[in-house]
Amino acid sequence: MSGFFTALFDPAMPFVRNAVLASLLSSLLFGVLGAVVTVKRVAGLAGAISHAVLGGVGLSIFLASRGILPDLPPIVGALVFAVLAALLIALVSLKAKQREDTVINAIWAIGMSLGVLLIAKTPGYADPMSYLFGNILLVSGRDLILLAALDALVIVLAWAFLPQIEASAFDEDFARTRGVKTDLVFLVLLAVVAVAVVLLQTFVGIVMVIAMLTLPAGTASRSAKSLAGMMLLASLYSVIFSLLGLGASWALDLPAGATVVVISGLVFLGASGAGLAAGALRMRRVRKTAHAKTGLQDCVSGASLSGPKEGA
């Protein structure tokens, strides 16, 4: 691990500092956006958007390599596919809720398959795995600026509309009766998720985006007392998981994105397991107390019934 800290302050290795900065900036997005995605129960929607992005990336590199659109960067295709997926999901979710699951799964599978097909037909070597898990060590200064801008936008939106977001996630019908434009809240959320997914997948990969949108927030929900607290705690967990993952991947020569996902997943599963065990213990204690009380009552009622008989 000491090698990681040496590299962090080595002027010849700016990419390590960029990776750490990207971890910090993306942690804020993962924490705030992840908390909303979790309580609003739209993680499946975010997953579908993030996997549809692979179709856009595949199409971009295919068109560029064939000389049809030679200067087309993958991020443009990713953005187009993310926005189209978000629009389609929004349309189905708002107008035909009963078909939502089917459409989400279809977008998820078709987007990913299309990406794999187009990447396979692209001349030269292109590895779909690099898009699935990304490479945080390749983050540029421009990426960091874009991330910081998206962080600022998400923080402003969360700060200004926290009560409306909270109410529409808790009870959408009631929020509507209070005049909240819940459809607009949903559309803005999907749009921000789509843009965040596109930006984040270019350097942390599609799998890590969806994992980090759900795992730190899921872990935070076990101890947070409010949505704002969950956002802060999820951001903090995300920072810890990302930095631990980066350090471990550097020390053990492992892919950074996959290492971060595994650490986040293990902590989430550990916290969930501990929560379940604590719940089971609590229930056992409650049952034991209830049983003891019932037993005591039986003894008391037994004594009162048998007492006079014996005495008679």
Place this chain on the structure above:
Amino acid sequence: MNVAVRFDAVSFSYGGIEVLDHTSFHIHEGEFAALLGPNGAGKTTILKLILGLARPAHGRVSVFGQSPEAARGDVGYVPQAVVYDPAFPVSVERVVLMGRLPGASGRYCRDDKEAARRAMDEAGVAALADRSYAALSGGQRRRVLVARALASSPRLLILDEPTSNMDTESEELLFRSLGALKGRTTILIVTHDTSFVSSLTDAALCIRERGGRRGEVVRHPVEPVAEEGLRERGAGPVLRVLHETDLGEDACFEGEERR
């Protein structure tokens, strides 16, 4: 007496399935009304129309003489249940504050917090303010939702199946709170129990299908139940709904005298 809710020949259908066909009824200000009907009769549709969550295909719905959308600030709504993520970390106080939610952007101010505190007192949940909503029993949650509806000091309070899956103690506490509101707030309770209503009830409105017409709403008289063994509902003995007698649209609330 002023009218709180009026349906004038309202029709509504989901897709091609007609739920209400020229439905007309009204509820007066200050009245404690029970809207009765079996599942699928159209009770939820009527609620959605009053709350402005749905719009009629034909006819007119007015709440305090305004459109339901314009009257939203005067209406408090207690749903049957809230389907939310159990991992959602939210305290009781925060749920009650939602009753003071500003529609557009904006955060809660000190007045909102004081109103929420008063509403929690009225609903008997002030002691639970800092507890997690997820950690409460079903009955406690329902009373928290009543407090949320009361936080905006509504002129009309609507409760959807308020006693379903509720223990007797919570039911009594709920009806005690409603009894304290009776007279100064118009209360509409929606229930699928078509036989008996709370003794607080002034008007029993029954939704039924007659002559192929769906969603006809008629007023029935009520009478105290004398039989032993029938569970009391909070504020006194239950009332039996006399379905065989229709009161007609002109038989309006006149307080205790009519009964």
